[in-house]
Amino acid sequence: MKLTKKRIRQGIGSLTYHGFILLFGFFMFYPVLWLISSSFKEHAEIFQNAHVLIPKTFRWENYVQGWRGFGGITFGTFFKNSMIISGVSTLGQILTSSMVAFGFARVKFTGRKFWFRMMILTLLLPGQVLLIPQYVVFNYMGWIDTFKPLIIPHFFAGPFHVFLMVQFISGIPMELDEAARIDGCGPFATYYRIILPNIKPALITSGIFSFYWSWNNFMQALMYIQTPRKYPASLALQLFADPQSVTHWGAMFAMATLSLVPIFIIFITFQRYLVEGISTTGLKG
Amino acid sequence: MPSLKKGPKRVRSLEHDNLAGYLFISPWLIGFFGFMIIPMIISIYLSFTRYNVLTPPRWIGLQNFKDIFYDDPRFWQALKVTFTYVLGAVPLRLFFALVLAVLFSQKRMFVGLYRTMYYVPSLIGGSVAVAVMWRQLFGVSGALNSFLVKIGALQTGFGWNVHPKTALLSLIVLAAWQFGSPMLIFLAGIKQIPASLYESAAIDGANRVQAFFRITLPQLTPIIFFNLVMQTINNFMVFAQAYIITGGQPFDRTLVYVLYLFRTGFTYNKMGYACALAWILLFIIGVLTALIFRSSSYWVYYESGGDL
Incomplete structure (x- = not known):
């Protein structure tokens, strides 16, 4: 008798738990579902009974229409631009950050502590403070309306990535380095042959963050890119969604949905790394 | 547990090699100086200058700062808006993050799936796609109004993101919606709390609520502190959402600081003035961070420090 009572109480507890999480989760998730659903709706349906999640008819044409883009430039071009910017930035970020992290974690040199502290300090400095002077510098160098301001700064090791990799390298036994040295490896060979293959998880974590930030970067694109043909997807979408000029809302929602697809793919594929990255460094922009 | 203070461990057994060391860190060093x-x-x-990019900067001393403080109502408006935004968004974010982290720390079915689900808004929240979606969701003919009209709470649509009283609120709700990252950090922190603490509390007859307030909350204070600092800084920097969803309208009611800075620099071409605004922003954030750090000795509980 006592046992069943306890079980009933547990059952109610568990029901409340899942009920609450699912109900609250539905509200949390509703905007996402609404975005996807709107991307299939007919023009009129987007504005009438807008809250309904299931479209009367699934109009895949919205995607075709949206892909055509504007000004004779398709979204294919915009996505390609985004891919180039994010891809090259990420490559540069991983490469240089792992080098710097190796330097801080495994090479003894004068000023090592000082520079590391400086780097940590810059982690807390909000980048927006340097908006104007960086623009002035890039303008002076003739980088305006090119991908350079969006790519090249990522070839100089971001503090977030270095910090993440230093933490990871610290977990690799020093004996590996010593053994390599005895075998005649210099610091460069140690970095390339010993450390790099051993920090793959950190490289992946850092890579997905870098790609993700770059893909979502709106402000820098807005500042530096002027020619529509060079727009990354984020900037193109913002223009495409301008309330004064949107004529086909379904197509706009279709492209908005599509612009989130790469992020979702990365998230689903590398979820474990992402969660680990956030909880070990505690950082996310 | 996130900790920024921990530097690299002492490198014991390697030779001192300045050349290699500086070569390895050179990408960062060059970037540090160059960018x-x-x-x-x-x-x-x-x-300290007047500068519009086209003509060379002209030295005007402290004039920019004087103008900002004494002659620029939009600066004060931007400050007011940003503080309101931060004071609304940060506590909401941390509250939801903590509550959900506690719920997800329980061993239950589907917890992993739930955690992922609740993280999705944070994953996509910073994108242009979500910003344009938000504008429509809260717009006059958006889903919120459509629903409210349907259940009879409203007669006709209400422009949530264009009405002076609610425009900023729509941005705050968007910020609060993205509590996934602090949630994951809290979750990692909760997992570090020794189970023995809860066991002895249970023996003493404490219920779950007591255990939360006497154990979980005090043990989490260092992480609450960390999240508070990071979230305050991050939310102070809000830009894209305000730019896309409200554009600072109506009547500058959503003119957040960085948006004002951006407009000053790139729309009105007042680069010198914008730089002065940026330094004031850095100063404010510095003071805020220092205040949070200062206050931490009163409410952050450290295992090793003191005899609580």
């Missing part, structure tokens, strides 16, 4: 120190120096200089 940070030099722009910073330029920025200090420009903040």
Whole structure:
């Protein structure tokens, strides 16, 4: 008798738990579902009974229409631009950050502590403070309306990535380095042959963050890119969604949905790394 | 547990090698000077000038700062808006993050799936796609109004993101919606709390609520502190959402600081003035961070420090 009572109480507890999480989760998730659903709706349906999640008819044409883009430039071009910017930035970020992290974690040199502290300090400095002077510098160098301001700064090791990799390298036994040295490896060979293959998880974590930030970067694109043909997807979408000029809302929602697809793919594929990255460094922009 | 203070461990057994060391860190060093120190120096200089990019900067001393403090109601408006935004968004974010982290720390079915589900808004929240979606969701003919009209709470649509009283609120709700990252950090922190603490509390007859307030909450204070600092800084920097969803409208009611800075620099071409605004922003954030750090000794509980 006592046992069943306890079980009933547990059952109610568990029901409340899942009920609450699912109900609250539905509200949390509703905007996402609404975005996807709107991307299939007919023009009129987007504005009438807008809250309904299931479209009367699934109009895949919205995607075709949206892909055509504007000004004779398709979204294919915009996505390609985004891919180039994010891809090259990420490559540069991983490469240089792992080098710097190796330097801080495994090479003894004068000023090592000082520079590391400086780097940590810059982690807390909000980048927006340097908006104007960086623009002035890039303008002076003739980088305006090119991908350079969006790519090249990522070839100089971001503090977030270095910090993440230093933490990871610290977990690799020093004996590996010593053994390599005895075998005649210099610091460069140690970095390339010993450390790099051993920090793959950190490289992946850092890579997905870098790609993700770059893909979502709106402000820098807005500042530096002027020619529509060079727009990354984020900037193109913002223009495409301008309330004064949107004529086909379904197509706009279709492209908005599509612009989130790469992020979702990365998230689903590398979820474990992402969660680990956030909880070990505690950082996310 | 996130900790920024921990540096690299002492490198014991390797030879001292300055050349290799500096070669390895050179990408960061060059970037540090090229993209940070030099722009910073330029920025200090420009903040004392009048500069519109086209003609050379003209030295005007402290005039920019004088104008900002005594002659610029939009600066004060931007400050008011940003503080309101931060004071609304940060506590909401941390509250939801903590509650959900506690719920997800329980061993239950589907917890992993739930955690992922609740993280999705944070994953996509910063994108342009979500910003344009938000504008429509809260717009006159958006889903919120459509629903409210349907259940009879409203007669006709209400422009949530264009009405002076609610526009900023729609941005705050968007910020609060993205509590996934602090949630994951809290979750990692909760997992570090020794189970023995809860066991002895249970023996003493404490219920779950007591255990939360007497154990979980005090043990989490260092992480609450960390999240508070990071979230305050991050939310102070809000830009894209305000730019896309409300554009600072109506009547500057959503003119957040960085948006004002951006407009000053790139729309009105007042680069010197914008640099001065940027330094004031850095100063405010510095003071805020220092205040949070100062206050931490009163409410952050450290295992080793003191006899609580």
